[in-house]
Amino acid sequence: MGPLALPRKSLKSHGHEPATNQPLPRRAPAPPHAALWLWSVLLGLLAWGASALRHWLLQSNAYDLGLFDQWAWLIGSGRDPISSMEDVHVLADHGAWMFYGSGLLYGLHPSIHWLLASQALSLSLTAIPVWMLATQAGLSRRLCWFSCLLWWLQPLVFNVNLFDFHPETWIMPGLAMAIWCQRQQRIGVWLLLLALMLGCRDGLVLVTLGLSLSLVFQRRWTWAIAGTGLSGSWVLLLSHWLYPLFRNGEGPKAAGRMFSHLGDNFGDILFTLISRPWLAVTHIDLGSGAFYLMVLILPTLPFWRRNSLVILSAAVPLLLVNLNAEASSYRTLIHHYSLPLAVLSVTAAIDGMSLQPRRTFPWNGVIWAVSLWLALAKPWFFTGPYLDRVHMMGDAYQAISKLTPNDRVLTTSYLVPQISQRQHVTFAKRSQSEQAFNNDWNVFLLNPNHPGWGSNKRIQKRLLNEAEERYWTCKSWDSGLKFCRKPSSTS
Numbered sequence: 001m002g003p004l005a006l007p008r009k010s011l012k013s014h015g016h017e018p019a020t021n022q023p024l025p026r027r028a029p030a031p032p033h034a035a036l037w038l039w040s041v042l043l044g045l046l047a048w049g050a051s052a053l054r055h056w057l058l059q060s061n062a063y064d065l066g067l068f069d070q071w072a073w074l075i076g077s078g079r080d081p082i083s084s085m086e087d088v089h090v091l092a093d094h095g096a097w098m099f100y101g102s103g104l105l106y107g108l109h110p111s112i113h114w115l116l117a118s119q120a121l122s123l124s125l126t127a128i129p130v131w132m133l134a135t136q137a138g139l140s141r142r143l144c145w146f147s148c149l150l151w152w153l154q155p156l157v158f159n160v161n162l163f164d165f166h167p168e169t170w171i172m173p174g175l176a177m178a179i180w181c182q183r184q185q186r187i188g189v190w191l192l193l194l195a196l197m198l199g200c201r202d203g204l205v206l207v208t209l210g211l212s213l214s215l216v217f218q219r220r221w222t223w224a225i226a227g228t229g230l231s232g233s234w235v236l237l238l239s240h241w242l243y244p245l246f247r248n249g250e251g252p253k254a255a256g257r258m259f260s261h262l263g264d265n266f267g268d269i270l271f272t273l274i275s276r277p278w279l280a281v282t283h284i285d286l287g288s289g290a291f292y293l294m295v296l297i298l299p300t301l302p303f304w305r306r307n308s309l310v311i312l313s314a315a316v317p318l319l320l321v322n323l324n325a326e327a328s329s330y331r332t333l334i335h336h337y338s339l340p341l342a343v344l345s346v347t348a349a350i351d352g353m354s355l356q357p358r359r360t361f362p363w364n365g366v367i368w369a370v371s372l373w374l375a376l377a378k379p380w381f382f383t384g385p386y387l388d389r390v391h392m393m394g395d396a397y398q399a400i401s402k403l404t405p406n407d408r409v410l411t412t413s414y415l416v417p418q419i420s421q422r423q424h425v426t427f428a429k430r431s432q433s434e435q436a437f438n439n440d441w442n443v444f445l446l447n448p449n450h451p452g453w454g455s456n457k458r459i460q461k462r463l464l465n466e467a468e469e470r471y472w473t474c475k476s477w478d479s480g481l482k483f484c485r486k487p488s489s490t491s
Contacts, residue, residue: 066085081103084426085427112417209317214314473487
């Protein structure tokens with residue numbers, strides 16, 4: 001029997017520790033417990049219910065639920081997936097070719113709940129490969145359950161599920177599975193999973209590069225070169241073909257404006273991180289950066305040990321980008337930008353627990369995780385902030401019933417995802433409102449009392465006043481909501 005297959009006591013007797021930074025032997029993994037599948041599905045359905053409730057309460061937004069719902073509907077109906085809000089093709093947004101799969105579901109039945117349900121279930125079912133990682137590390141069944149609890153109780157996971165929709169949530173089980181594959185020496189499946197990750201969002205190249213970086217520290221050169229080559233090839237394909245084709249050479253969401261000190265486009269930014277990483281380090285705001293790191297790692301930090309550093313090294317590229325972003329949304333537990341870091345931190349906890357096996361269930365760890373979930377997750381939003389539009393829900397749904405499928409609608413950000421299954425819809429941000437009467441919008445559905453994200457009361461009142469001056473037909477509700485239709489449009 002080789003040294004890697006020795007029992008733990010034998011390893012200790014030879015002065016060695018189980019090293020998760022070395023390939024584990026090929027062996028049949030312990031299958032996930034049947035109850036784990038049941039709990040994963042039940043928790044996924046509960047998470048879907050929470051996000052659906054938020055949507056019903058008019059708390060979802062144009063960015064990004066309305067944006068992706070319109071793209072999915074356009075794909076499903078055989079139209080060009082070009083957003084009327086951004087005038088951007090879906091592939092030019094973040095190179096997310098995997099999103100075309102949603103068009104198949106929308107072709108069967110167009111519903112925004114395909115996005116909400118698939119996101120919730122993907123996040124919950126990430127516990128399955130987490131269990132596999134725990135059994136691979138030699139943890140007891142109790143600690144395998146605890147590892148899954150650590151994932152489910154990540155505040156970031158709960159908050160991201162509620163914050164509209166983002167396709168990279170689909171691949172979180174794949175990220176955990178990729179770590180399992182690289183430890184199990186299954187390079188073919190590993191590369192396939194990396195390719196799927198890149199197909200969910202271009203920014204995940206930072207994670208695939210990070211995984212390759214962790215393999216460099218393990219001196220697994222073939223794997224590191226393969227992962228880096230795949231990542232670099234995808235960046236070159238995006239920057240020299242896909243983005244020039246669809247966005248005149250501009251990267252996703254004008255990346256240069258978000259990271260102007262690192263480069264003018266996606267490729268330049270990545271090159272700067274590799275060639276001159278000190279530029280990224282010196283730009284970090286120590287105050288906000290330290291707070292971000294603290295709330296990010298606290299749920300799993302007590303379980304990290306020295307051998308956790310290898311998998312944590314995979315977080316470095318994404319972490320550097322998040323810390324350097326000019327938008328504070330990259331450094332919160334609400335937005336999706338940090339989600340892959342949650343997978344890596346739970347894996348680091350598994351590696352740490354593998355050094356100190358125990359048979360008893362770690363109730364202190366559960367109390368710690370639950371306490372931080374209550375402090376940093378946002379379930380309490382349903383008792384306050386998510387109820388601030390309840391009084392206008394009836395009016396909103398009544399106004400929406402007046403729309404026809406061919407209407408070109410200018411509305412508020414929170415009403416966009418309620419009506420985004422159409423070719424022409426946007427919200428009253430400044431750039432749209434200035435050209436509202438020149439862009440052939442034929443319906444305004446606005447509420448100056450609740451203007452929503454990206455707009456304000458002044459903009460919406462001006463639009464409604466001018467619509468009345470142009471003899472549009474308008475109807476008002478007590479909540480402040482107003483529906484105005486252009487006279488020549490079909491009612």
